[in-house]
Amino acid sequence: MRAQFVLQEIWIGLRRNLTMTVSLVITVAIAMALLGTGLLVKLQVDSSKSYWHDRIEVSVFLCNKTSTNPSCNKTDATDQQKAEIKRDLEGSPVVAQVTYESKEQAFERFKETFSSNPGLLQGTKVGDIPDSFRVRLSDPERVDEITKLLANRAGVDQVVNEKEILDRFFKILNGLQWAAIMIAAIQVIAAVLLVANTVRLSAFNRRRETGIMRLVGASNLYIQLPFILEGAIAGLIGGLFAAILLVGSKIVLIDQLQESLEFTSRLSWTSVTGVIVFSICVGVLLCAVASFLSLRRYLRI
Amino acid sequence: MIHFDNVTKVYRNQNRPALQHVNVSIEKGEFLFLVGPSGSGKSTFLRLILKEERPTQGRVHVAGKDLSRLSNWRVPHLRRRIGCVFQDFRLLPNKNVFENVAFALEVIGKPRRFIAKVVPEVIDLVGLEGKAHRMPHELSGGEQQRVAIARAFVNRPMILLADEPTGNIDPATSIGIMKVLDRINRTGTTVVMATHDAAIVDAFRKRVVELEGGRVVRDQSRGVYGQAY
Numbered sequence: 001m002r003a004q005f006v007l008q009e010i011w012i013g014l015r016r017n018l019t020m021t022v023s024l025v026i027t028v029a030i031a032m033a034l035l036g037t038g039l040l041v042k043l044q045v046d047s048s049k050s051y052w053h054d055r056i057e058v059s060v061f062l063c064n065k066t067s068t069n070p071s072c073n074k075t076d077a078t079d080q081q082k083a084e085i086k087r088d089l090e091g092s093p094v095v096a097q098v099t100y101e102s103k104e105q106a107f108e109r110f111k112e113t114f115s116s117n118p119g120l121l122q123g124t125k126v127g128d129i130p131d132s133f134r135v136r137l138s139d140p141e142r143v144d145e146i147t148k149l150l151a152n153r154a155g156v157d158q159v160v161n162e163k164e165i166l167d168r169f170f171k172i173l174n175g176l177q178w179a180a181i182m183i184a185a186i187q188v189i190a191a192v193l194l195v196a197n198t199v200r201l202s203a204f205n206r207r208r209e210t211g212i213m214r215l216v217g218a219s220n221l222y223i224q225l226p227f228i229l230e231g232a233i234a235g236l237i238g239g240l241f242a243a244i245l246l247v248g249s250k251i252v253l254i255d256q257l258q259e260s261l262e263f264t265s266r267l268s269w270t271s272v273t274g275v276i277v278f279s280i281c282v283g284v285l286l287c288a289v290a291s292f293l294s295l296r297r298y299l300r301i
Numbered sequence: 302m303i304h305f306d307n308v309t310k311v312y313r314n315q316n317r318p319a320l321q322h323v324n325v326s327i328e329k330g331e332f333l334f335l336v337g338p339s340g341s342g343k344s345t346f347l348r349l350i351l352k353e354e355r356p357t358q359g360r361v362h363v364a365g366k367d368l369s370r371l372s373n374w375r376v377p378h379l380r381r382r383i384g385c386v387f388q389d390f391r392l393l394p395n396k397n398v399f400e401n402v403a404f405a406l407e408v409i410g411k412p413r414r415f416i417a418k419v420v421p422e423v424i425d426l427v428g429l430e431g432k433a434h435r436m437p438h439e440l441s442g443g444e445q446q447r448v449a450i451a452r453a454f455v456n457r458p459m460i461l462l463a464d465e466p467t468g469n470i471d472p473a474t475s476i477g478i479m480k481v482l483d484r485i486n487r488t489g490t491t492v493v494m495a496t497h498d499a500a501i502v503d504a505f506r507k508r509v510v511e512l513e514g515g516r517v518v519r520d521q522s523r524g525v526y527g528q529a530y
Contacts, residue, residue: 005407209404212391215351216456217381218408220374 009209009226010233013202020198021234027194028238028287031187032279033245038180039275040246040254044267045173052166056140060085060133060150061157064103067130069157077131081155089135094145097136103127130157188286191238195231195287196294202227203295228291235287239280246276302460302491303327303350308359310345310515318357319345321515327493329459332486334502335495336526337512343495346512347462350493351383352376364459381409384453384461384490388468390445392437392452398424399433402451409456419455427451427481443474450481454490461485463494467501475501499526 014021062082063072077085082100089098101109106129114120135146143161150156203210213223250272303326310320320342327333335343348354349361352368361368364382371379392401399420406416424433427447437445446466453461463482467475479501486492496502502509502525509524510517 208391209393212393212404212452213408214377215380215385216405216408216452217377217379217383219377222408222410 006222006226006229009206010230013206013226013230014233016205017198017201020194020201024191024194024198024234024287025238025241027187027191028235028283029241029245031184031191032239032242032283033249034180034184034187035282036242036246036275036279037249037253038177038184039278040250040267040272041173041177041180043271043275044254044257045170045177047267049170053140056137056161056163056166058135058137058143058146058162059160060089060135060146061160062131062133063155063157064127064130066127067157071152071154072157077155081153082131085133085150085153085155088149089133089146092145092149094137094139094142095135096138099134101132101134103129103131106130106132191283191286192290195234195290198234199227199231199291199294202230224292224295227295228288231287231291232284235284236280238287239283242279242283243276246272246279302329302331302364303493304360304362305346305349306360306362308349308356308361310342310349310354311357318515320349320356320512323359323512323515323517325510325517325520327491329491330486330489332483332492332505332507333494334505334507334509334524334526335493335512336497336502336509337518339497341512342515343512344464345515347464347493347495350460350462351385352379377409381456382459384450384456384458386446386449386453386461386463386466388465390437390442390449390469392445392448394437397434397436398429398440398448398451401437401448402455405452405455420451423451423455426454426484428477441474442470443477446470446478447481450478450485454485458490460491460493463492463496465496465498466494467496467498472498472500476504479505502526 062077062085063069064076065074067074086098086100089095103126107124107126110124110129111121137143137146140163143163147159147161150159210223250267250269254267305323305325308320308323309318311318323342323346335346337343345354349356349368350363352361352371355369363379366379368379393404396404402420402423403416406419421433424430427450429444429447429451432440432444437448440448446469450461450466461482466482467478470478475498482492482494483505506523506525508522509519509526511519511521
């Protein structure tokens, strides 16, 4: 096997149908970039999920004068009610930790969180956020037991589960991720068809050469390798463009997402590199296999 | 060297067989003319030797091997021992004479030093001394056919198949081509040549196998083109 001969054949093939090669490179680049973006979003969601899983709290808001819950009767929860609720919560097997947060503490925390938003602060005063118990669960999936425990309890306004809010948010991210992967799948189909066509055209252009090669007894590998590598190289170039797009999407999409949504876990460049390498490998393999299969019908013994 | 054992070939979607019950034995070093009108099965005969087609019935043996038992991945090795020449030369127009001949060795992975040594020898053998760097379109038909013969012979095959090699060439030039084939035959290579050219067959007086409608109607040593009455 002479490398120079094979490389020369590849170069001729890629140059001869340049437009097909370019469209193939673009298709592969977009397909792989979308696939990679889908994977990046998935990685982000998974790591955020496990981060939040440990920190999810159930807030038990207690009655105060502005409560809309009729069982509160527009009065504050009494100290005795509070003590009973605290005792029951601490006695529950699913509860890991209970902290009491008074309305003053809640207001302080609110001021801190929204310090950059003076309009919101002006319209808020102490007491708008009622006294509450912050309950950390040993298993966030078993929140129902807390709800059941405190149902119709005197002094309890409402039980808010943070997990429900987060779940809704993760659902959106999941949707985003699947949308990216679905579009990637469609692009992959287009890429496969394009590879098949490009290689077929290439084989047709060089039917004189391949005919002679067959006749003088060149092995199938020798005849097919330039075509397969031609597809693989187009796949590789597409994969490299996809890598650039992926770095862009990490900076523009994921990092922006992290900042605006205050994700505490950042996606590391290591995992981004992993995704890029994976996408390039998929691109190259995809093109090589597609060329091989389309050649089997064309260059028969 | 080549044995056809009761070979019948029927192409798909055709009722009439291209070859019917053909029995022919060709020994090592023989020169054989395959004659007959168009459609008599000459090309099919050659294609069966190359395993480009499989017989519908019967067996073909080439170089001691039963082709029906030869697995597909071994077929390239069979073809390395058979050279082929065609009526339409089949040269690569963007390669010069040397490169065209060298191509046959390059694609079977021969080292460059070997190619540099062997190719000029063969170019001389077919009578194209000093024309190694000409492009095919700069050569006459006869010279182009010599290049094709050089390419077929450069790997020193045991068998040379020629399908109407003089079909596109004027009679005077054809004699030159025949001399080259004769020279190759004298090196011990078996030559099978399908042809319409009565003058050449009559002049050379070699073994003649005549096909008609897919049947062997004559097998004559030192024969002529037409039936000798």
